[in-house]
Amino acid sequence: MKGEKGEKRKQELLQIAYRLFLTKGYEETSVDEIIEEAKIAKGTFYYHFKSKEELLEALINKMITEKVEQAKKILSAPMPTPMKTVAIITTLRPEPTEMDIQNALHEKENVIIHEKINKRVIDEAVPILCEVVSEGISQGILKCDNIKERVRMTLIISSATFDHGDFTSADIDVFIDTVEKLLGAEKGTFEFIRQLIK
Amino acid sequence: MKGEKGEKRKQELLQIAYRLFLTKGYEETSVDEIIEEAKIAKGTFYYHFKSKEELLEALINKMITEKVEQAKKILSAPMPTPMKTVAIITTLRPEPTEMDIQNALHEKENVIIHEKINKRVIDEAVPILCEVVSEGISQGILKCDNIKERVRMTLIISSATFDHGDFTSADIDVFIDTVEKLLGAEKGTFEFIRQLIK
DNA sequence: TCTAAAACCGACTGAAAGTCGGTTTTTCTA
DNA sequence: TAGAAAAACCGACTTTCAGTCGGTTTTAGA
Numbered sequence: 001m002k003g004e005k006g007e008k009r010k011q012e013l014l015q016i017a018y019r020l021f022l023t024k025g026y027e028e029t030s031v032d033e034i035i036e037e038a039k040i041a042k043g044t045f046y047y048h049f050k051s052k053e054e055l056l057e058a059l060i061n062k063m064i065t066e067k068v069e070q071a072k073k074i075l076s077a078p079m080p081t082p083m084k085t086v087a088i089i090t091t092l093r094p095e096p097t098e099m100d101i102q103n104a105l106h107e108k109e110n111v112i113i114h115e116k117i118n119k120r121v122i123d124e125a126v127p128i129l130c131e132v133v134s135e136g137i138s139q140g141i142l143k144c145d146n147i148k149e150r151v152r153m154t155l156i157i158s159s160a161t162f163d164h165g166d167f168t169s170a171d172i173d174v175f176i177d178t179v180e181k182l183l184g185a186e187k188g189t190f191e192f193i194r195q196l197i198k
Numbered sequence: 199m200k201g202e203k204g205e206k207r208k209q210e211l212l213q214i215a216y217r218l219f220l221t222k223g224y225e226e227t228s229v230d231e232i233i234e235e236a237k238i239a240k241g242t243f244y245y246h247f248k249s250k251e252e253l254l255e256a257l258i259n260k261m262i263t264e265k266v267e268q269a270k271k272i273l274s275a276p277m278p279t280p281m282k283t284v285a286i287i288t289t290l291r292p293e294p295t296e297m298d299i300q301n302a303l304h305e306k307e308n309v310i311i312h313e314k315i316n317k318r319v320i321d322e323a324v325p326i327l328c329e330v331v332s333e334g335i336s337q338g339i340l341k342c343d344n345i346k347e348r349v350r351m352t353l354i355i356s357s358a359t360f361d362h363g364d365f366t367s368a369d370i371d372v373f374i375d376t377v378e379k380l381l382g383a384e385k386g387t388f389e390f391i392r393q394l395i396k
Numbered sequence: 397t398c399t400a401a402a403a404c405c406g407a408c409t410g411a412a413a414g415t416c417g418g419t420t421t422t423t424c425t426a
Numbered sequence: 427t428a429g430a431a432a433a434a435c436c437g438a439c440t441t442t443c444a445g446t447c448g449g450t451t452t453t454a455g456a
Contacts, residue, residue: 005422006434030412041436046414048434115309149372153355160354174347174380181379182372203453204403228443239405244445246403 010048013038014059026056026113060117067092068124075128081136082189088129089158092121122155133183143184150182208246211236212257223308224254258315265290266322273326279334280387286327287356290319320353331381341382348380370395
């Protein structure tokens with residue numbers, strides 16, 4: 001038999017949870033609150049998700065999947081390689097809207113969510129970015145070995161630099177310099193990032 | 199009045215907690231288990247620590263303080279700057295013994311502890327390493343601006359590369375290359391790291 | 397020796413995750 | 427289209443913990 005209604009419920013719960021987790025944090029949001037908003041019983045929740053953590057996992061999965069799809073679209077867009085690199089990284093980072101609702105993603109108890117997302121994002125993003133970098137190398141714009149490792153490093157330092165929102169101009173300087181050297185780009189290649197930030 | 203006995207209890211609880219957190223994880227260790235091992239009552243625990251989280255904080259504090267002291271000693275040791283840099287970073291990283299008991303620090307639910315420690319370590323380590331790097335610059339071995347930011351970046355990539363224990367030879371290549379470029383060292387300056395790892 | 401602070405006790409509370417046996421709704425098929 | 431099975435749902439109940447509280451014992455100093 002089918003199961004379309006179930007999927008709808010799941011999505012509804014995911015949406016409610018998304019909002020609550022973002023405004024109150026994962027630990028501070030109880031399953032009772034979620035089911036109250038959804039107007040369903042406890043048992044129904046646990047019919048759809050076998051635990052609160054599984055819901056979180058599903059939520060993260062959904063967010064990642066959406067982002068990865070976006071990122072893959074950029075892959076085939078006509079755009080200079082450095083720009084493409086940055087576009088993909090930007091797409092995969094936590095969005096301003098998500099951060100604006102409040103800095104929930106970056107505070108105390110949401111470390112768990114942030115780390116979980118980050119780990120997943122990096123894993124998913126590495127192969128995509130590898131393609132772009134390879135492209136850049138064959139064009140002569142980039143030049144490096146150990147592509148996978150360098151791409152991973154690039155993602156890590158982007159995350160470290162930008163995720164917390166309190167980066168300084170010096171941080172950007174170092175970021176640009178490091179990325180250029182990591183990927184073997186000519187000095188200035190990634191200077192345009194500065195414009196995107198302001 | 200004094201309070202020596204209290205301090206002893208605190209240390210005892212800290213030690214028990216350390217072991218339990220390491221073997222079972224923070225979330226999975228209940229206060230009840232801690233007090234059972236310590237053979238004290240619930241109230242006594244909460245006489246010494248106002249919450250489970252405060253205990254964790256105290257534990258992290260203790261670990262950090264010890265490491266920072268060690269690191270500061272290295273600061274005044276007679277040693278070439280690149281070696282000193284690496285020695286300090288190594289000292290501040292999670293120790294092999296800590297990792298050996300089992301990889302608890304790197305698994306699922308211990309993200310919280312790991313992240314908390316990492317954040318603190320980086321904050322404490324930046325000023326110390328800045329001194330070393332400045333020393334290296336005045337000796338002409340290193341050459342860079344934005345020291346603080348570059349030191350921070352160095353710590354972040356060390357953590358990302360080595361903390362999880364599953365780094366490859368390519369990861370080390372990229373790490374060495376990146377650090378040398380970050381701090382403006384001549385190629386090969388940090389090659390000796392390879393020996394320390396094997 | 398008396399007293400006040402320090403250390404300790406353990407039953408109790410409250411909150412939240414997760415369970416379970418049973419009910420209603422939906423969907424397929426004979 | 428009846429009726430059976432699967433899907434979806436219900437909510438009271440259980441369990442597990444962190445944290446509380448009023449009271450007791452120990453310790454140390456005056």
